[in-house]
Amino acid sequence: MRLLKLLMGRVLLAGISFSLAGGVTVAQASGANVYTAQSTREMGQRLEAIFRANDWKGDPNKPAERAAYYDKMLRERKLTPAEQMQVLLQMATELLNAGESEKAIGAIERLRLIANTSGVAPPDEFDTKVRGLAAISYLRLGEQENCQHMHGQKSCLF
Numbered sequence: 001m002r003l004l005k006l007l008m009g010r011v012l013l014a015g016i017s018f019s020l021a022g023g024v025t026v027a028q029a030s031g032a033n034v035y036t037a038q039s040t041r042e043m044g045q046r047l048e049a050i051f052r053a054n055d056w057k058g059d060p061n062k063p064a065e066r067a068a069y070y071d072k073m074l075r076e077r078k079l080t081p082a083e084q085m086q087v088l089l090q091m092a093t094e095l096l097n098a099g100e101s102e103k104a105i106g107a108i109e110r111l112r113l114i115a116n117t118s119g120v121a122p123p124d125e126f127d128t129k130v131r132g133l134a135a136i137s138y139l140r141l142g143e144q145e146n147c148q149h150m151h152g153q154k155s156c157l158f
Helices: 002-020 038-053 063-076 081-097 101-118 124-149
Strands: none
Touching: 063 081, 081 101, 081 124, 101 124
């Protein structure tokens, strides 16, 4: 009995220390209403306002907005094939940074099609960038699909 009390005390102490260290509590995991201080809510609102106020052109945390800008540029402007390839490379990079691996692959494939059909030979360093970005995009897509289809401890690739 004494051993049981000792173990229960340690489990309770571990749970409290885990909760204090920022871990998920049982109330949070179950979806129960957890008290949030007014100051915490105000800070959250302030951070959201700061995020919205920052210009997407220079904010590294807004790649989706930049990708949408490049997509609009491709649709609305008359660009040369070389310019289209540059914009598509930037768009693919931003899509990948936004977590849109499949869309990034689509932009890369579109870029490759333009390169093959337009007669414009991109410089070697440009081709190296495209190949590297394609490799990372396909790896990330595989990682995302693997996680979604076989979710579990053994599904992690790395």
